[in-house]
Amino acid sequence: MESKKEKFLELIDQAIQIGQQMINQKNLTQADDFSLERLNPVIDQLETLRNNTLNDQLGPSLGKLTFGLARELADWIDLDSPLLKAVGAIERYYQQQF
Numbered sequence: 001m002e003s004k005k006e007k008f009l010e011l012i013d014q015a016i017q018i019g020q021q022m023i024n025q026k027n028l029t030q031a032d033d034f035s036l037e038r039l040n041p042v043i044d045q046l047e048t049l050r051n052n053t054l055n056d057q058l059g060p061s062l063g064k065l066t067f068g069l070a071r072e073l074a075d076w077i078d079l080d081s082p083l084l085k086a087v088g089a090i091e092r093y094y095q096q097q098f
Helices: 004-025 032-054 069-074 082-097
Strands: none
Touching: 004 032, 004 082, 032 069, 032 082, 069 082
């Protein structure tokens, strides 16, 4: 059985991979420079979240807290974006399991 931490890391890795694919394919709906300027910090935040999880430095959500990543993305990315869906899954899992 997969631990909560392993499942959470898997979700984070999926989101990072999607973000990196978006950069590599330059398949962004807005002007590339603007989107890359906003996408890179999100990927950096996901990598920091991954490192914090690996180092057991992730605080409890108490069923309420989120990382704000979905809100950040929703401001500028298509609402049906795979990255937004992946980040939403991270936020939900964190609230439910941590």
